Amino acid sequence: MTQSFDTPLPPPKERRRLRELGSLTQAQLAARLGVSRETVRAWETGRSTPSGRKRESYGKLLASLATVMPPAEVTVPQGPEPAPVLTVSLSKAAPNPEPPTPTPAAALTPTQAFDALYAFCAPALVRQTYLLTGRRELARESVEQAFQVAWQRWPEVAVDPDPASWVRATAYEYALSPWHRFRPRYRHPEPPPADASDRALLDVLLTLPPPYRRTLLLYDGVGLGLPETAAETEASTPAAASRLLHARSAIAERLPDLAEPEVLHHRLAKTASTERLRAAKPPTVRIESERRARFWTRAAIAITVAIIGATALTLHTAPTRYEPPVPPGETVPGVPPKAAPGTLSTAELALRAKLRAESANGPEKLLPEPR
Template sequence: MCRSIYVYVLFRPKGCPVKQSNEAAQGELTPAQAFDALYAFCAPALVRQTYLLTGRRELARESVERAFQQAWQHWPEVARDRDPAGWVRATAYDCALSPWHRFRLRNPEPDPPPADTADRALLNALLKLPPSYRRTLVLYDGVGLGLPETAAETEASTPAAASRLTHARAAVAAGVPELADPAALHRRLAELASTERLQVTKPTTVRTCGERRTRFWTRAAIAFTIAIIGSTALTLRTAPTRYEPPLAPPQAVRGVPPKAALGPLSHAELDLRAKLRKEAGHGPERLMPDIR
């Protein structure tokens, strides 16, 4: 919780005090009240942090809202987590850096750069970094996490996280030489995040949208399951019960001589036929040819 307070104070606007309700002090909160308190405590800071990762205000706000909607769907798990703010932060970062944003049907135009020249140079240097390097730099030098925590949240080993951090600092220092000092970089990241006017949605709206989205996907899953069951039943009903080999298509046979047609019988052939019919049914004696 101390880390969460530090993160909030680092990225909150100046003059905005940390508020704590009487219900929170007494520890008597319903799930909705606890969610609203976490949202009010972390959402403004997360939007500013996500803006440093994407450089887009609308995408940063959508990513944070999507993260809190998932947190509300898994609220029993999030409520028992030792760092709920870290759970939401990791989800928001994943949503913001997802490569699927490039396939969105509604792809907004890039946001206008910051008015200040120093802020614009710093943001450009951040956006040129690979996503994993940018995330490591924001977590370590912006949020203030330790190297093991940064490595765990970025799903990397500690040496890999240290290597990413070193290369990210070197790349930022190459673009903005006055930020070669980590303390100066930490201060400038906080200033850049605080100067942007980023709005957040009300927590009740986020909860309502999350519940509506959950109902929609639940009904879609039920309808899809019913369609699969219906198609399976129809297939079983109409499918044949035994295998019937397919008939080969007819083909013309070439090279066979045509069958000769029989002509009329002669008088001798007629007499022979009559004799065969007469003698064949009178016993076992064989028909002997008449050689006279």
């Protein structure tokens, strides 16, 4: 009997939703199918489609996930992994435990979709940003700021193929801004971690240049592929690989125990999970985002009104006809220039003395003399 491998597969977005419904990460699904995580990512984004036995196995696994099996039945029995501490995962984000239909996400309101994204991304993202900056308050502020921007631009973020990456990139950009050094409360370092090994790792991370630190965190911490890391850091793939190798060698030079990438990955996850970092509630972030939007809208309106008023005042007070400027003085031919005062003559000196000798009430009344 000939076995057919033309197993029908759902659309790429539905494949990802089914995986998240079963609480599986891309790495766990790849381990079940015997492929790499990049291959699963390509299947879920539509860049490629499996064929042959891989297609049949993939189709059967998705069909089993569609029956909404309990998480214990679909979890790979490989022991606990610390990766979810740093990985932004949207597993369990499906609002309905019902069998998947072509349009389950369309029933979500914008508020529900935003709250779901925040609830499953913010905790891990705060820990990532802490490793990136070494500051707890700045990590929380960066994540809240990123989600406030995401809520203001939600129509754009909602249709993004990977909204978690969109928010993560915004949070990283805010956290690594050089302007924070001028803020009074960020001029002094925060208390370091209590554990000596965590303290040593964080010290080494903070000595790396920000682009190298960000590349290392995305690749060895979050677990992105090299092309995805290069795209998120706005660098070419060779440049991202060079930054990664430089960061690894710097860490291995000071901490030889972390020379292996797998060991470094687990230590990053452990260091991040040690800190008790909590993000604000989703309603708080939405309310603050709307408040800031109203403030800047009113400020823009006030500035516009001020400009219109200044323009109107200028038009009202401006002259209605042309007034030529006063030309500079010119020398008239034939008229001698006014002589400067010189030394007084004898008659002028006598007159001045006589005038000074007169009384203060003025000269006497002069009468004409008869002839």
